[in-house]
Amino acid sequence: MSKYQDIQQACYKANMQLPELNLVLFTFGNVSVADRNLGVFAIKPSGVPYKDLVADEMVIVDFDGKIVSGNMRPSSDTKTHAVLYKEWDKIGAIVHTHSTYATAWAQAQRDIPIFGTTHADHNTVDIPCAPPMSDEMIKGNYEFETGYQIINCFNERKLSYEEVEMILVGNHAPFAWGKNGDKAVYNAAVLEEVARMAYLTEQINPKAPRLKDALIDKHWQRKHGKDAYYGQ
Amino acid sequence: MSKYQDIQQACYKANMQLPELNLVLFTFGNVSVADRNLGVFAIKPSGVPYKDLVADEMVIVDFDGKIVSGNMRPSSDTKTHAVLYKEWDKIGAIVHTHSTYATAWAQAQRDIPIFGTTHADHNTVDIPCAPPMSDEMIKGNYEFETGYQIINCFNERKLSYEEVEMILVGNHAPFAWGKNGDKAVYNAAVLEEVARMAYLTEQINPKAPRLKDALIDKHWQRKHGKDAYYGQ
Amino acid sequence: MSKYQDIQQACYKANMQLPELNLVLFTFGNVSVADRNLGVFAIKPSGVPYKDLVADEMVIVDFDGKIVSGNMRPSSDTKTHAVLYKEWDKIGAIVHTHSTYATAWAQAQRDIPIFGTTHADHNTVDIPCAPPMSDEMIKGNYEFETGYQIINCFNERKLSYEEVEMILVGNHAPFAWGKNGDKAVYNAAVLEEVARMAYLTEQINPKAPRLKDALIDKHWQRKHGKDAYYGQ
Amino acid sequence: MSKYQDIQQACYKANMQLPELNLVLFTFGNVSVADRNLGVFAIKPSGVPYKDLVADEMVIVDFDGKIVSGNMRPSSDTKTHAVLYKEWDKIGAIVHTHSTYATAWAQAQRDIPIFGTTHADHNTVDIPCAPPMSDEMIKGNYEFETGYQIINCFNERKLSYEEVEMILVGNHAPFAWGKNGDKAVYNAAVLEEVARMAYLTEQINPKAPRLKDALIDKHWQRKHGKDAYYGQ
Numbered sequence: 001m002s003k004y005q006d007i008q009q010a011c012y013k014a015n016m017q018l019p020e021l022n023l024v025l026f027t028f029g030n031v032s033v034a035d036r037n038l039g040v041f042a043i044k045p046s047g048v049p050y051k052d053l054v055a056d057e058m059v060i061v062d063f064d065g066k067i068v069s070g071n072m073r074p075s076s077d078t079k080t081h082a083v084l085y086k087e088w089d090k091i092g093a094i095v096h097t098h099s100t101y102a103t104a105w106a107q108a109q110r111d112i113p114i115f116g117t118t119h120a121d122h123n124t125v126d127i128p129c130a131p132p133m134s135d136e137m138i139k140g141n142y143e144f145e146t147g148y149q150i151i152n153c154f155n156e157r158k159l160s161y162e163e164v165e166m167i168l169v170g171n172h173a174p175f176a177w178g179k180n181g182d183k184a185v186y187n188a189a190v191l192e193e194v195a196r197m198a199y200l201t202e203q204i205n206p207k208a209p210r211l212k213d214a215l216i217d218k219h220w221q222r223k224h225g226k227d228a229y230y231g232q
Numbered sequence: 233m234s235k236y237q238d239i240q241q242a243c244y245k246a247n248m249q250l251p252e253l254n255l256v257l258f259t260f261g262n263v264s265v266a267d268r269n270l271g272v273f274a275i276k277p278s279g280v281p282y283k284d285l286v287a288d289e290m291v292i293v294d295f296d297g298k299i300v301s302g303n304m305r306p307s308s309d310t311k312t313h314a315v316l317y318k319e320w321d322k323i324g325a326i327v328h329t330h331s332t333y334a335t336a337w338a339q340a341q342r343d344i345p346i347f348g349t350t351h352a353d354h355n356t357v358d359i360p361c362a363p364p365m366s367d368e369m370i371k372g373n374y375e376f377e378t379g380y381q382i383i384n385c386f387n388e389r390k391l392s393y394e395e396v397e398m399i400l401v402g403n404h405a406p407f408a409w410g411k412n413g414d415k416a417v418y419n420a421a422v423l424e425e426v427a428r429m430a431y432l433t434e435q436i437n438p439k440a441p442r443l444k445d446a447l448i449d450k451h452w453q454r455k456h457g458k459d460a461y462y463g464q
Numbered sequence: 465m466s467k468y469q470d471i472q473q474a475c476y477k478a479n480m481q482l483p484e485l486n487l488v489l490f491t492f493g494n495v496s497v498a499d500r501n502l503g504v505f506a507i508k509p510s511g512v513p514y515k516d517l518v519a520d521e522m523v524i525v526d527f528d529g530k531i532v533s534g535n536m537r538p539s540s541d542t543k544t545h546a547v548l549y550k551e552w553d554k555i556g557a558i559v560h561t562h563s564t565y566a567t568a569w570a571q572a573q574r575d576i577p578i579f580g581t582t583h584a585d586h587n588t589v590d591i592p593c594a595p596p597m598s599d600e601m602i603k604g605n606y607e608f609e610t611g612y613q614i615i616n617c618f619n620e621r622k623l624s625y626e627e628v629e630m631i632l633v634g635n636h637a638p639f640a641w642g643k644n645g646d647k648a649v650y651n652a653a654v655l656e657e658v659a660r661m662a663y664l665t666e667q668i669n670p671k672a673p674r675l676k677d678a679l680i681d682k683h684w685q686r687k688h689g690k691d692a693y694y695g696q
Numbered sequence: 697m698s699k700y701q702d703i704q705q706a707c708y709k710a711n712m713q714l715p716e717l718n719l720v721l722f723t724f725g726n727v728s729v730a731d732r733n734l735g736v737f738a739i740k741p742s743g744v745p746y747k748d749l750v751a752d753e754m755v756i757v758d759f760d761g762k763i764v765s766g767n768m769r770p771s772s773d774t775k776t777h778a779v780l781y782k783e784w785d786k787i788g789a790i791v792h793t794h795s796t797y798a799t800a801w802a803q804a805q806r807d808i809p810i811f812g813t814t815h816a817d818h819n820t821v822d823i824p825c826a827p828p829m830s831d832e833m834i835k836g837n838y839e840f841e842t843g844y845q846i847i848n849c850f851n852e853r854k855l856s857y858e859e860v861e862m863i864l865v866g867n868h869a870p871f872a873w874g875k876n877g878d879k880a881v882y883n884a885a886v887l888e889e890v891a892r893m894a895y896l897t898e899q900i901n902p903k904a905p906r907l908k909d910a911l912i913d914k915h916w917q918r919k920h921g922k923d924a925y926y927g928q
Binding site for chain 3: 347348349350418421422425428429430432433435436437440441443444446447450454455461462463464
């Protein structure tokens with residue numbers, strides 16, 4: 001039995017949640033799940049319809065983006081995943097989708113303002129939209145550079161990837177991550193819903209203010225602080 | 233057999249309607265059902281996915297917010313429910329969701345204008361949006377104060393909780409209630425649909441007028457007045 | 465076997481299409497089907513959830529709105545149906561819903577402009593929005609007067625109910641009709657989709673022009689003219 | 697066994713994908729699949745509900761629009777399909793729908809701007825909206841002329857039908873095509889999603905810029921260029 005079976009299975013299950021949560025049309029999305037001990041991650045093969053996915057066809061790739069095991073070509077976004085795993089050593093899974101509302105914000109090249117507690121339950125900041133990449137980065141090692149565009153954005157804004165587990169890449173689409181596949185997919189779905197609510201909020205009130213600091217802090221603390229009292 | 237079984241079962245069934253009616257993503261909502269004779273209510277355990285809910289795990293809490301029975305931690309919003317039961321003695325169930333359109337109006341910090349008979353069949357007033365809470369209330373006993381923010385809003389506007397069975401808490405999300413679990417969930421779903429229709433109405437005609445008084449009165453009376461002729 | 469069985473069955477089946485087509489929330493809609501020879505129509509009982517409907521509980525009412533047979537209270541909108549059957553002698557079924565987009569246009573008090581061939585396949589005019597009723601009509605025999613508000617609107621605009629099989633009642637919601645239950649429900653669903661497309665059209669281009677006359681005529685004729693070539 | 701059985705079966709399967717992908721209401725759409733060796737195509741019979749479709753009732757038509765085999769009347773749009781097959785000799789299937797967002801852009805008479813990589817994965821240009829047809833074309837051989845309106849638009853803009861596999865016909869609705877039925881339906885669904893995202897993008901940022909050339913080129917090349925690395 002393969003030593004990669006656990007992450008292949010976790011990766012398969014996480015990928016299959018994307019169509020269930022209406023986060024993908026056709027094959028417009030992918031999830032990877034890492035094994036930090038082995039220094040590799042499992043990722044969806046490129047262009048395979050979800051209904052045809054099989055767990056043991058998840059491709060095994062190392063953190064430099066080199067294929068370690070598998071007969072199929074991995075997701076075309078594999079190098080972006082590799083960079084994020086390499087640079088951010090506490091994430092265990094990554095999700096990329098073209099979910100409708102989050103992608104619309106990315107195309108609009110705007111951060112998603114923090115308008116309410118649904119957002120504050122997950123983040124204390126506007127969800128960042130990294131600017132479109134420079135022509136040099138695009139014409140170079142594109143997917144590799146996409147990873148660094150994400151990391152640079154976090155560094156410039158002094159954000160922690162452990163607190164803010166999602167980003168929009170300008171003109172492109174969202175990425176989300178987490179400690180494991182379930183959490184990363186959860187974050188991708190939360191991002192889509194927060195994006196939809198923020199869009200509607202501005203339509204209903206173009207001058208809607210950002211959430212006040214006391215509420216941002218309260219909702220974050222009750223779910224993630226040292227005295228958190230949400231969940232079991 | 234537990235004396236709480238009836239409200240646990242009613243609470244379980246009411247909670248399970250939330251995903252069926254598309255009112256919740258993941259665990260972003262909760263329903264409680266009270267037994268006025270016993271002076272307690274049953275409420276969803278915190279953070280448990282709907283598909284994993286079990287009726288006898290509904291937590292039993294008194295109207296001061298103290299756990300009376302149950303091994304799980306109750307919803308993080310439990311104290312808000314407790315305050316409403318304590319202050320408003322004729323409500324039998326409470327629903328809290330982050331349903332998309334109602335939450336967008338809450339984030340926009342606007343009352344939902346009464347634009348048509350769909351609204352007037354259920355309310356005679358704009359659906360109130362309580363202002364965001366003061367920093368003192370937020371930093372104090374937050375969920376407890378959320379209950380009082382709701383009650384204060386009704387008192388200031390001289391609204392009756394028996395007639396208007398729903399509210400938006402500014403920057404947060406909606407609450408609805410009713411004589412029992414089914415009615416409270418019904419009200420939460422009506423609020424979401426009325427919120428959606430009002431949003432679309434303003435998009436189609438930014439100068440759409442409020443419903444005229446004669447229609448407000450007629451639709452309310454035919455469904456709720458002493459000579460009501462709606463239903464069996 | 466009851467002589468009303470055929471229309472009760474047809475009425476039951478037509479009503480059951482409303483939730484399938486996402487045209488109703490809870491009980492916010494009703495369908496009636498007439499038997500012109502017997503001078504009566506079958507209509508949904510008031511306030512009964514669709515899942516609990518039974519064909520032989522459809523209430524039989526005459527064209528003056530008097531109950532002829534049945535133990536249940538008919539839809540609160542029954543008199544509106546009666547007036548339309550009495551005044552327009554070629555319609556065989558009527559549908560009333562509060563479908564989301566059509567209701568939003570009714571609340572916005574605007575006709576739905578004819579923007580494309582989807583609309584022209586079914587109508588050659590903007591879909592009329594009758595103005596909100598006068599206070600006298602509302603305070604009088606309300607549902608009866610609603611029927612006359614619809615008929616007056618058609619008369620004033622010189623529209624034919626045989627060509628235009630749908631209307632919005634201002635501040636209220638849509639009505640549609642047709643030769644039988646299936647056609648009336650079809651019209652209600654077409655109205656909802658046309659309402660949605662027209663809303664989006666104006667959002668995408670606030671100056672979108674109405675459809676040109678040649679296209680209006682062509683699409684109408686190819687589906688409904690004497691040399692129609694649509695369908696079998 | 698009929699020599700048309702293969703395209704009838706492929707045509708049937710492609711048509712049945714339209715309701716699954718939410719691209720049609722009732723019968724508002726049709727797919728055809730061609731056999732280039734036989735010089736014919738199979739197309740949906742006119743006005744038949746999808747649930748009643750049967751593969752061997754797909755009508756066989758030649759590239760001049762003449763019925764070759766079949767007892768039913770073909771889609772009213774058949775001549776438009778015939779013209780496209782005749783003029784563009786490398787397409788194997790055509791889809792016409794009135795899908796909601798694409799139709800709204802057609803009614804708005806606007807090209808869909810290329811705002812992001814979801815679009816660039818499939819096209820390098822704004823999705824063209826052919827202007828509404830002249831009165832002469834409409835009053836003449838309408839469906840035949842609709843085909844030429846599409847071809848004229850591509851010629852005037854110097855677009856290749858092999859690269860851009862979709863178009864909006866102003867005031868009407870979208871057409872898409874591809875090498876086979878699956879690809880043509882895929883293109884129709886991508887068009888609908890791109891139309892929806894572009895609408896939302898402009899709502900979120902009315903000044904959203906078009907995608908930069910480097911990204912347009914990169915995404916097209918990685919999926920369709922000579923060194924493409926998307927898919928298996």
